[in-house]
Amino acid sequence: MTEIKDPIEARVSRLGNYLIRAYKYKKASILFALYLSEYVRADVEREIKKLLSEQGLKAISVDAGEHKDLPSFFASSNSDQTVFIVHNMEKGFPDSLRYLNFKREDIIDHQVKALFWVTDKELTRIGNEAPDFFAFRNRVVEFIEVPMAEERRPALVEFALETEFKSLDEIKHSIELKETLLSELSEADEISGYLLNSLGILFFQLSSYKKAIEYHEQALVIAKEMGDRRVVGTSLGNLGSTYSSLGQVERAIEYYKQALAISQEIGDRRGEGTALGNLGLAYGNLGQVEKAIEYHELALAISQELGDKRLEGAALGNLGLAYRNLGEVEKAIEYHEQALAISQEFGDRRVEGISLGSLGNAYSHLGQVEKAMEYYEQALVIAKEIGDRHNEGIWLGNIGLAYSDQRQVEKAIEYYEKALLIAREIGDRRGEGTSLGKIGLAYSDQRQVEKAIEYYEQALVIAREIGDRQGEGNRLVSLGNAYSLLGQVEKAIDYYEQALVIGKEIKDPRIINFCEENLKSIKS
């Protein structure tokens, strides 16, 4: 729904006309101006003030962070000629929302003329948390433009790079805004590079991997054109991570190696550490655990050299993961505990949560389910606290697994369902598929094989939709198992063979071995 925008002057005078007419007819006025860039805001505000002063009106700028009870503030400093221009809305939340909602009629009774500067996020909150006040609005006018002058970049860069959001709605809003902005930028430049990059990351968060790849590739092209090697490296790394999520690990390794080479070439040690860690994870996925450990050790060394605690925590955690896969669970626990200590020391809640959850995984591996549960619960609390929905879903799923290990299948299903719900809420298709697969396994454990098949099939559809080859392989294996349980040998063989093709393609030793063995035993 693209709309031809009126020139900025027309929108400025629109606001001016509302305020001037309200003055003329002695009416109140509740206007919203939606903006993105502080620079545009400053320009527009200056123009409006000029318009108003020509009519003998006086504009007062109000910082909502300093006056939470805006209606009272308006009432106390109002006059016929006054127009309040309010900014910094979020600083006053949530108190200011309540005052506005409950005292909105004071604004009308005092014939207050107010213009509220709001960002998209702020306006959404006003609409939802102060709905009666919002119902009184005269109008919302948009000033979503990009400032062009060079010195105005920092705020925009910050917006362009922002990728940490807590809900699907926020992610979707951000995508919409960024895509609009992108289409408005006349030529490819640094900003469009940033926008493309963060769009790639946002789509990655939504498991829309194909779109993510498209954007990262575009970002890569621009970075190359502009000769910005560092961004080239980042884009390559992002492409690697995306392909890795699609189960195309070999391809991911290629990208990571290119990213590694670039970071070494330009002496970007942090980038080098990140690339090494990614490579370690990728080799781990391919079952080459020793190689994985080598890379993680290198990453660890760099992080210690740089004193980069975040990187160090990640490297330690990754080492823990690798040792657990080698079956050296005690060693794994040591590493996770080190990672935990670092995160707690430096207040990195995210890594703290992940470390706790990983400890849970390790203890679960050791069969110490109660201890595992304790860690998962702690991890869960942190994930909720920091709004990390993705990991919240993962820990819920793992709690389910732990219950399943204890043969408490119904309880397990309950937790898988919770994880499923979160995955759907945050649009994480991959997580959705994983949860569906787990629920299927649980039903299969209860000998409800037909029901299990239903879930596997749903999960299979998702894996194919998002191009997740590893997930596809896993689901095909599950379907093979299910039909084998039902005694439908032909169908079982068919699924195992399909799975085997994929397993070979992505070089997943687990899938390959499993399918080969099963096919052998069925056929004999």
Next chain:
Amino acid sequence: MPEEFIIAEDLDLAWSNFEPFYPLPANSPFHVERKGKPLNRLKRALLRQHRQSPKYFFSGHRGCGKSTELNRLAADGDINENFFIVKYSVKEVCDVNNLNYVDVLFSIGAQLYIQYIDSGNKLKPELIEQLEGWKHSIEKISEEETSIEASIDGGLRTFFVSVLARIRAEDTTRKTIREIIEPKLSDLIDKINLIIANIESNEKKKVLVLIDDLDKPRLEQAKEIFYNSQTAITQPICYIVYTVPISIFFTKELTAIKESKYFLPNVKLHFKNDRNSKDEEGYGLMERFIFHRMKADLIQPDALNLAITMGAGVFRETARIMQISADSAIENDRDQIIVEDVKRAEREIRSDFKRILKTQDYTTLKEICQDNEIHGIEKIEDLLHNLSVLEYMNDETWCDIHPTLVELIEND
């Protein structure tokens, strides 16, 4: 506020006449008579003989004219002949931000006393004496517990006003006063009923209390008042009309009192499950609403139709659409509103909705868009509040999504 009611002959004044804020005062020429006079049912019910004084629950959508209709009811000749009317807005005497049933009951007692005395009447000396005694019992405890400065003894009126002020005050003061009154609630109700009885015997009329804006508190507080304290708030022996939030109006907790519920419906513009049909009466009413505020030649007929459709039969929404349309026409140097202007308003209002709707809301809206049925009131509480879902009524209640959203939902 000083209000002039002049039918606009140009778009500039039309802009001013379509402000989306105020409920209309009782005798405004801007008022349009709804078909069947929706409050006539309530009026008739009030005028009927009752063994016990009835309590009525009154609701309607945001901006559909609740306060306007209540103002008219309070000014109605028959009602005034039969009742001593005490009308007040709860948001003016309490803190709607933090409200419980003790506040509501106390405000009833206080307003009965204050409004009766302020209109030059007197209560009988025995009652005054009793009220004084009760006042002292409350003040005594409140001084012991809060060491509030010794209150100046300004008589009963000051007492009521000062307790109301404490109810509106910050949290600790409010909490204290509630804690004093609550255990002696039967005392409070007793005093309220004595005042009512005294007024009724003096005036030879029944007492009718109209409480506006009780739909404004936070939902959970409204539920606490109307669900859990229903018995308490129906104790006073006078007639009472309570406004209630629309989203609890249709819940099962309030269905128990079905016969005393009155809903001010939105104006119906089409029929259930047929968005292309046209309810001529509804269009006629909205057309009058518009032409009471501006001259007919200020808008093209097609534009008028579209503006009415997009206003969804809600007065405030229609006013906003007309205001934006008028501004758009002025901006383009026209002296008449055309379809293009209304379409701009439609787009803007759709954008406003897009900002506040959440992902899961779209699923609900889609369901409603398809069959016009309410599937579980709890799912649509917020949607009713933000007007993305609107309720209509003829023999049965049905609902539809806001017309600006139809295009968006159907193409989703």
